[in-house]
Structure formats: structure tokens, C-alpha cells
Amino acid sequence: MALPSPPLFIVFNASSGGADAEQASGRVGDLLTAAGRPHEIIRVRGDEELTRATVRASHAAREAHGAVVAAGGDGTLNAVAQVVWNADQVMGVLPQGTFNYFGRTHGMPTALDDSVAALLSAREQAVTVGLLGERVFLVNASVGLYPRLLEERESAKRRFGRRRVVALLSGLGTILRGGSVLTLELSVEGQTRVVRTRTLFVGNNELQLQEIGLRHAVDVEQGRLAAITLQPVSTLRTLWLLIRGALGRLDGAEGVDSFAFDQLVVRMRRRVRWVKVALDGEVLRMPPPLVFRTAPRPLRLLLPAAEAEEGSA
Incomplete structure (x- = not known):
């Protein structure tokens, strides 16, 4: 019998506050529900909420043996990676930014439906990161x-x-x-x-x-x-x-x-x-x-x- 897929705790940066961000986060939820993947979407608006939301997602992921997923641009991915790396947890990405260098480098599609599909079949891999001080x-x-x-x-x-x-x-x-x-x-x-x-x-x-x-x-x-x-x-x-x-x-x-x-x-x-x-x-x-x-x-x-x-x- 196959083991159940680990739940995903998605920190979704909707800092623009526009309908597109709301629609995108809703679409992610619909796709994960249709695939039967346990998940929670945590919507944030701006940097002040981002770290607090990521810490919350990190704690929930640790208790549920799941992964923290960053949905946003490279700045959002950085903020989530800081918390996840410090906690030595597993991280996923849904690229939603302007250039999306990190996601594209690691094979994550920029189209939303395609990136969710890639995340559903993703496997853990070690990736080198840089540090400036402890950041x-x-x-x-x-x-x-x-x-x-x-x-x-x-x-x-x-x-x-x-x-x-x-x-x-x-x-x-x-x-x-x-x-x-x-x-x-x-x-x-x-x-x-x-x-x-x-x-x-x-x-x-x-x-x-x-x-x-x-x-x-x-x-x-x-x-x-x-x-x-x-x-x-x-x-x-x-x-x-x-x-x-x-x-x-x-x-x-x-x-x-x-x-x-x-x-x-x-x-x-x-x-x-x-x-x-x-x-x-x-x-x-x-x-x-x-x-x-x-x-x-x-x-x-x-x-x-x-x-x-x-x-x-």
C-alpha cells in the first residue's frame, strides 16, 4: 500500500491585493483538492505578515510531517527559505514573480497549473544556498x-x-x-x-x-x-x-x-x-x-x- 502524500502548507503572497492573486490562490486550492492532496493555504499581504505566516506554516508542517511551499516571487521564496532552512525542513515552490530565477533554475514551470502538477509529483533534493552573514x-x-x-x-x-x-x-x-x-x-x-x-x-x-x-x-x-x-x-x-x-x-x-x-x-x-x-x-x-x-x-x-x-x- 502506498504511503499517503505529505501535506503541503502553502504561504501565498498576495501582496498586490488584486483579483489575480486571489484567483491564483483559489486555483491552487482547487487543483490540490482535486488531486486529493492534503493542504492548507495561508494568504499573506506584504512583508510584515510573511515571516509570521511562514513560522506558522513551519510549525504545522513539522507536526504533520509535511512541507512548506512558497508561492510568490524570488523575494517571497527567500523569506520562506530562511525559516525552512533554519528549521531543516522540506520546501516547495510555486513561482509567481517577475523573473522567477530560482524556480526556473530548478525546473518548476511558471504557468500555475503546470507548477502545481510538478509540485504534486516532486521529490526531495539537496540544493546549495548562499549565506550573507546568517541570512x-x-x-x-x-x-x-x-x-x-x-x-x-x-x-x-x-x-x-x-x-x-x-x-x-x-x-x-x-x-x-x-x-x-x-x-x-x-x-x-x-x-x-x-x-x-x-x-x-x-x-x-x-x-x-x-x-x-x-x-x-x-x-x-x-x-x-x-x-x-x-x-x-x-x-x-x-x-x-x-x-x-x-x-x-x-x-x-x-x-x-x-x-x-x-x-x-x-x-x-x-x-x-x-x-x-x-x-x-x-x-x-x-x-x-x-x-x-x-x-x-x-x-x-x-x-x-x-x-x-x-x-x-
């Missing part, structure tokens, strides 16, 4: 230009809608306005160097790195992290680098430095109490020095059957 990141973490770009992008999305074209145009505007230059002391693998850069970007997602054309996507696939720094260059030069990235040809470009690592310590050359950082699209403040590293244990992630079999091969 988990699934896709990327950064300081400098990128956090400011994200803040201005979110502001534009609230005004004009959560569409890719809005994100791209907002990012272009941020770059055209320029920004300050950081002087950072980077310590990696026993060596320390000082760099001047507009941004330090740390990637943990091979799909995102592949799309901009960086060879270190292979290192990330093998469980390391990749760092990218952008030297201070003119606005026109920055735009050219942006175009190269959009074309998937950033590797080898003048002014761009990248390297793979397992641990990177970043110190600010001027004294500051905190640094604005971005983790998977969410901006927060953290005290220096900043320590980026691969997590000492993986995230236990539910992957579509084909992806799980490939990962264990």
Missing part, C-alpha cells in the same frame, strides 16, 4: 548600485505595474543617473585586495549568470558562489555593459571582474555602521564586515521528478 539567499546578494536599482524598480512597479518592461526601463533610468563609487577590501582564499566599484554582485543562480554570459555559471552549478564587480566607468560605457549583459556577452568585457569563491569577506574602507544590501530582490541594512559564503548544509527542496533524478545521478 539565506537563493539567487543573488549585492551592495552598491544594485540595491538602489531594486528600490527604484519596486517604486516604478507600484506605479506602473509588475511587468518586465517596467523593471528594465526603471533599471536603465537608475544607471543613467549614475551613483557613488564604493571602495571595498575583498578577502578571499587567503588573499586580500582593494577595489573601487559601483556594485558588488554575488550570484548563486546559474540561469541568471548564463543569461548575462558569465562563465562562472558553471562554478555556481557545482556549488560555489560567483562575485562580479563593475569598475567606475562613464555612463555610456555602463550602458554598453548593460547591452552586453542583455545579449549574454558580459564575460571578458572591459571594466567587469568576476571570480568564483566559497567564502568572501567584504570590508568598507570608510567607517560605516551599516551597509544597504539586496538579497533576492529585497533591500535591507546589515553591519559590516559582510561575509558571503556557501551554506554549510543544503536546502531540502521539492523538485519535479525529472530534475530530482538528474540531480541524484
Whole structure:
């Protein structure tokens, strides 16, 4: 006799408050009910509710020997992953964001019905995650230009809608306005160097790195992290680098430095109490020095059957 499928406790971020989010969460419930899968959907609206709801889902999943599922964009997935990873529990994803790098990397479809079907047949697989201090990141973490770009992008999305074209145009505007230059002391693998850069970007997602054309996507696939720094260059030069990235040809470009690592310590050359950082699209403040590293244990992630079999091969 087959064992009953573990229940799913779904944290569904409906922060937009629109009918689409309500319809999507209702559709997920209908599909799971039709499949006979035990579940509970916990709807949240905004970041303030998200962590509390995830902790509640984590406790319920532990008691029922189930899994916590994050339904939302990469920021929602990050918040859920932080709680689930700390508790060493199993996590599933239903990608509902703008870019969905984490879900797409691990074979989860972006169409809602297809992602629910994939979740129903998913198997547990160990997945490497990154840490900034004790904070988990699934896709990327950064300081400098990128956090400011994200803040201005979110502001534009609230005004004009959560569409890719809005994100791209907002990012272009941020770059055209320029920004300050950081002087950072980077310590990696026993060596320390000082760099001047507009941004330090740390990637943990091979799909995102592949799309901009960086060879270190292979290192990330093998469980390391990749760092990218952008030297201070003119606005026109920055735009050219942006175009190269959009074309998937950033590797080898003048002014761009990248390297793979397992641990990177970043110190600010001027004294500051905190640094604005971005983790998977969410901006927060953290005290220096900043320590980026691969997590000492993986995230236990539910992957579509084909992806799980490939990962264990």
C-alpha cells in the first residue's frame, strides 16, 4: 500500500491585493483538492505578515510531517527559505514573480497549473544556498548600485505595474543617473585586495549568470558562489555593459571582474555602521564586515521528478 502524500502548507503572497492573486490562490486550492492532496493555504499581504505566516506554516508542517511551499516571487521564496532552512525542513515552490530565477533554475514551470502538477509529483533534493552573514539567499546578494536599482524598480512597479518592461526601463533610468563609487577590501582564499566599484554582485543562480554570459555559471552549478564587480566607468560605457549583459556577452568585457569563491569577506574602507544590501530582490541594512559564503548544509527542496533524478545521478 502506498504511503499517503505529505501535506503541503502553502504561504501565498498576495501582496498586490488584486483579483489575480486571489484567483491564483483559489486555483491552487482547487487543483490540490482535486488531486486529493492534503493542504492548507495561508494568504499573506506584504512583508510584515510573511515571516509570521511562514513560522506558522513551519510549525504545522513539522507536526504533520509535511512541507512548506512558497508561492510568490524570488523575494517571497527567500523569506520562506530562511525559516525552512533554519528549521531543516522540506520546501516547495510555486513561482509567481517577475523573473522567477530560482524556480526556473530548478525546473518548476511558471504557468500555475503546470507548477502545481510538478509540485504534486516532486521529490526531495539537496540544493546549495548562499549565506550573507546568517541570512539565506537563493539567487543573488549585492551592495552598491544594485540595491538602489531594486528600490527604484519596486517604486516604478507600484506605479506602473509588475511587468518586465517596467523593471528594465526603471533599471536603465537608475544607471543613467549614475551613483557613488564604493571602495571595498575583498578577502578571499587567503588573499586580500582593494577595489573601487559601483556594485558588488554575488550570484548563486546559474540561469541568471548564463543569461548575462558569465562563465562562472558553471562554478555556481557545482556549488560555489560567483562575485562580479563593475569598475567606475562613464555612463555610456555602463550602458554598453548593460547591452552586453542583455545579449549574454558580459564575460571578458572591459571594466567587469568576476571570480568564483566559497567564502568572501567584504570590508568598507570608510567607517560605516551599516551597509544597504539586496538579497533576492529585497533591500535591507546589515553591519559590516559582510561575509558571503556557501551554506554549510543544503536546502531540502521539492523538485519535479525529472530534475530530482538528474540531480541524484
